[in-house]
Amino acid sequence: MAKFKFPTTSGPPDLSTMAAYLTSGAVRNVVVMVGAGISTAAGIPDFRSPKTGLYHNLSRLNLPYAEAVFDIDYFIKRPEAFYTLAHELYPGKFRPTMFHSFVKVLEERGVLRRVYTQNIDTLERIAGVSDDKIVEAHGSFAENHCIDCGKDMSKEDLEVTMKKNEIPTCKRCGGLVKPDIVFFGEALPARFFKLTTSDLQAADLIIVAGTSLQVHPFASLPSQVSCPRILFNLESVGDFGRRKTDVVVLGPCDEGARELAEKCGWGNQLDELWSKTAIVKSIEEEEEGAKTQKEVLDNINRAAEKDVKSADVNGEVMRENADDDAASETFVTATESIEVEEVTVAIEELQITTETEEAQG
Numbered sequence: 001m002a003k004f005k006f007p008t009t010s011g012p013p014d015l016s017t018m019a020a021y022l023t024s025g026a027v028r029n030v031v032v033m034v035g036a037g038i039s040t041a042a043g044i045p046d047f048r049s050p051k052t053g054l055y056h057n058l059s060r061l062n063l064p065y066a067e068a069v070f071d072i073d074y075f076i077k078r079p080e081a082f083y084t085l086a087h088e089l090y091p092g093k094f095r096p097t098m099f100h101s102f103v104k105v106l107e108e109r110g111v112l113r114r115v116y117t118q119n120i121d122t123l124e125r126i127a128g129v130s131d132d133k134i135v136e137a138h139g140s141f142a143e144n145h146c147i148d149c150g151k152d153m154s155k156e157d158l159e160v161t162m163k164k165n166e167i168p169t170c171k172r173c174g175g176l177v178k179p180d181i182v183f184f185g186e187a188l189p190a191r192f193f194k195l196t197t198s199d200l201q202a203a204d205l206i207i208v209a210g211t212s213l214q215v216h217p218f219a220s221l222p223s224q225v226s227c228p229r230i231l232f233n234l235e236s237v238g239d240f241g242r243r244k245t246d247v248v249v250l251g252p253c254d255e256g257a258r259e260l261a262e263k264c265g266w267g268n269q270l271d272e273l274w275s276k277t278a279i280v281k282s283i284e285e286e287e288e289g290a291k292t293q294k295e296v297l298d299n300i301n302r303a304a305e306k307d308v309k310s311a312d313v314n315g316e317v318m319r320e321n322a323d324d325d326a327a328s329e330t331f332v333t334a335t336e337s338i339e340v341e342e343v344t345v346a347i348e349e350l351q352i353t354t355e356t357e358e359a360q361g
Helices: 015-022 054-061 066-070 072-077 079-089 098-108 155-163 190-202 218-224 253-264 267-275 283-288 293-360
Strands: 030-034 112-117 134-136 139-146 177-181 205-209 229-233 246-250
Touching: 015 205, 015 246, 015 253, 030 098, 030 218, 054 066, 054 079, 066 072, 066 079, 072 079, 079 155, 079 177, 098 112, 098 253, 098 267, 112 190, 134 139, 134 190, 139 155, 190 218, 205 253, 229 253, 253 267
Parallel strands: 030 112, 030 205, 112 134, 205 229, 229 246
Antiparallel strands: 139 177
16 A cells, blocks of 8 residues: 655645545545535535524424424424425435535545435435445435334335325324434434444545534544544534644535545546436426525425414314314303203192192192
């Protein structure tokens, strides 16, 4: 295996240095760690950005707190909240970004050991990255199961149910079905814990992109390695920039990935792979055009308002039914009272008649 020596006299390394390292033959195990920021260019909002983040826009769902949409206990009580969001984010509507295709370039170059993704959008899969190279740390829409008995539901059946604006339920036990997305209150996939230790020990380059590194245990992974690291992000996060072999590239992830690919001499390969991810659309979809991130958020907001109005209507109907029930009970009670009084009067009249006849006799 070739060795690479980082320069020590020309200041901290930059992306050109990392490109030289990546193509030197010294790198065989690149571990990529990504978050929602690599998918925003596809039109998928991230979670925590002010005003444009999903949590901010989900406030119209009247959630007890923003993250409740991914809380398993809340899902059991009100699955409509999650499926309002899932309808807009479901795979098939979005094209992988340039960064997703860059991960595929790393695989084709034989240097990708693993990509750890916090995203549930399955865009790594759609970009062509092999399943065995992917660890979906927070699960994904790829598979679906009943939360009670564990029976699986096919992707096709789930899609049909969602298109009817119905809540998917289990054909075996009637329980709620949800995609295998890790909700708050659920354990991370066993695959995550099975592979992290060996992957981090073997890594000779870590690439982190599009993440705030706020959700653990994922957030702690980049700090557990001693190899060179690259960060592609809109802002610096974690302990990046504190080590001599760190390179921090602030800006859109796609731009950073393209720059690194160009410096490695892989630009044409990246373009070719990304061109293959173009979504074949129907005439209607072509006329409608690709959805922007704003349009996705607008659709979520409209669906949220509809969901809340539906909840309000249902609540009003329940209150009206309760009032009707109360009125019915009052009516029955009153009727029963009248009937009792009538019977009492009849008995009294009968007693009087009987006493009169006895007196006359």
